[in-house]
Every structure is written in structure tokens, then in C-alpha cells.
Amino acid sequence: MTLLCSKSMYLKQVLRSNLILLVFLVYWVTCSPPADPIKCSSKNTNCTITNYYGMFSDGSVCQVAEALYPTTEEELISIVAKATRNKRKMKVATHSSHSLPKFVCPDGQDGLLISTKYLNRTLKIDVKAMTITVESGVTLRQLIDEAAKVGLALPYTPYWWGIIIGGLVSTGPHDSTLWGKGSSVHDYIVKLRIISSAGPEDG
Ligand SMILES: *[C@@H]1O[C@H](CO)[C@@H](O)[C@H](O)[C@H]1NC(C)=O
Ligand SMILES: *[C@@H]1O[C@H](CO)[C@@H](O)[C@H](O)[C@H]1NC(C)=O
Numbered sequence: 001m002t003l004l005c006s007k008s009m010y011l012k013q014v015l016r017s018n019l020i021l022l023v024f025l026v027y028w029v030t031c032s033p034p035a036d037p038i039k040c041s042s043k044n045t046n047c048t049i050t051n052y053y054g055m056f057s058d059g060s061v062c063q064v065a066e067a068l069y070p071t072t073e074e075e076l077i078s079i080v081a082k083a084t085r086n087k088r089k090m091k092v093a094t095h096s097s098h099s100l101p102k103f104v105c106p107d108g109q110d111g112l113l114i115s116t117k118y119l120n121r122t123l124k125i126d127v128k129a130m131t132i133t134v135e136s137g138v139t140l141r142q143l144i145d146e147a148a149k150v151g152l153a154l155p156y157t158p159y160w161w162g163i164i165i166g167g168l169v170s171t172g173p174h175d176s177t178l179w180g181k182g183s184s185v186h187d188y189i190v191k192l193r194i195i196s197s198a199g200p201e202d203g
Pocket of ligand 1: 041042046
């Protein structure tokens with residue numbers, strides 16, 4: 001009797017710990033955000049960039065000389081201007097890097113990465129016009145949440161909310177919808193400011 005009792009208690013405990021483990025695993029799998037794809041050996045220099053798989057489609061990881069994290073549009077412009085003056089190769093990187101091909105790698109190992117990780121603010125919401133102004137590093141999740149706070153919604157989106165608006169609009173990953181203009185998010189953009197390298201004549 002005693003043995004049976006302790007056995008069943010043991011069984012119960014095993015079951016319970018398995019359940020806890022299962023709950024833990026499910027929680028862990030669905031909720032852990034991807035690690036930062038940029039790793040630097042000193043503060044912002046001597047870095048590597050990869051994607052959320054940990055390597056690009058050819059199995060490699062790219063070397064870059066420097067990674068910068070602007071927090072405002074002005075800062076971003078000055079970084080791009082300086083790199084342009086110095087004829088430096090640069091690429092845009094994001095907080096989670098979802099591309100399998102190595103689009104994000106600057107040519108060679110002396111390149112500069114400019115991350116949109118901290119360009120992630122909602123700048124303005126106009127409820128009447130049903131428009132929202134955001135920086136390019138804002139995630140789809142943030143956009144949906146910010147819109148919901150004022151009773152707005154996005155009826156057309158790609159399937160995963162971890163992607164950022166800049167990447168979403170520039171690569172055009174679409175889902176499907178049966179109404180309105182369709183599901184291409186860029187079809188709903190009313191205004192866009194793009195910062196690119198240019199000569200002194202463009203300021
Ligand atoms: C750059 O990082 C690599 C390892 O990631 C290290 O072997 C190398 O010594 C570093 N170079 C400098 C200049 O810090
Ligand atoms: C912007 O991103 C940073 C770094 O991931 C995070 O700490 C911060 O909370 C984000 N800001 C907003 C407004 O979500």
C-alpha cells in the first residue's frame with residue numbers, strides 16, 4: 001500500500017514536472033525574441049553581422065568594421081553624410097535581421113552598419129485622417145498596438161509581427177485580403193522620407 005502510494009505520488013510528481021517543463025518550453029519557444037544579429041568585440045567596432053538563423057544562406061557570417069545606432073533622424077543623416085564623405089560602404093541593419101541572403105553585408109570587411117534598432121518610435125497618430133507616422137525600426141507589433149490604443153487597426157499585414165516597418169515596406173512581403181486595395185502595405189503609404197547618400201549639392 002505504502003509503495004503503491006509513493007509510486008503514484010512519484011508518478012504525479014513526474015507528470016507535474018513534465019507539465020512544468022512543457023509549459024516552460026512552449027513559453028520559451030513562442031516568446032524569446034531573436035538575439036541581436038550584430039556582435040562587436042569592442043564597443044562599436046570589429047563587428048560581425050548575421051541573421052536570426054545565425055548564418056547566411058552560404059553558411060557564412062559577415063565582418064564589418066563598425067556598427068552605429070542612431071536614435072534620431074538628424075543623427076542618421078549625419079552618419080550617412082560622414083560615411084559618404086569618406087567614401088565608406090554602408091548597409092542598413094535591423095534589430096533581428098530576417099533575410100537569409102547576405103543583403104545586409106557591406107562589401108569587404110571595412111564597411112559600416114547603421115542599425116535601425118533605436119529608430120523605433122511612433123511619431124504621430126492622426127485619428128481623423130487614420131494615419132500613423134513611425135520611424136523605420138518600429139515593429140509590426142508596435143504599429144498594431146499603437147493603432148489599437150486609439151481604435152485603429154491594420155487590415156492588411158504580413159503574417160508575423162516581429163518584422164519592422166522599414167523592412168516590410170522595402171521588401172514587400174504580403175499576405176492576402178479580399179477587400180480594399182489589397183494587402184501590399186506600401187500601397188497605403190501616403191508619405192515617405194528616405195535618407196540616402198548624396199553629393200554636397202543635395203545638402
Ligand atoms: C576582432 O575580433 C576578432 C574576433 O571576433 C579578434 O580575433 C580580433 O583580434 C579583433 N580585432 C581587433 C582589431 O580588435
Ligand atoms: C526601442 O527599442 C529598444 C531596444 O530594443 C527598446 O529598449 C525600447 O523599449 C524600444 N522603444 C519602444 C518605444 O518600443
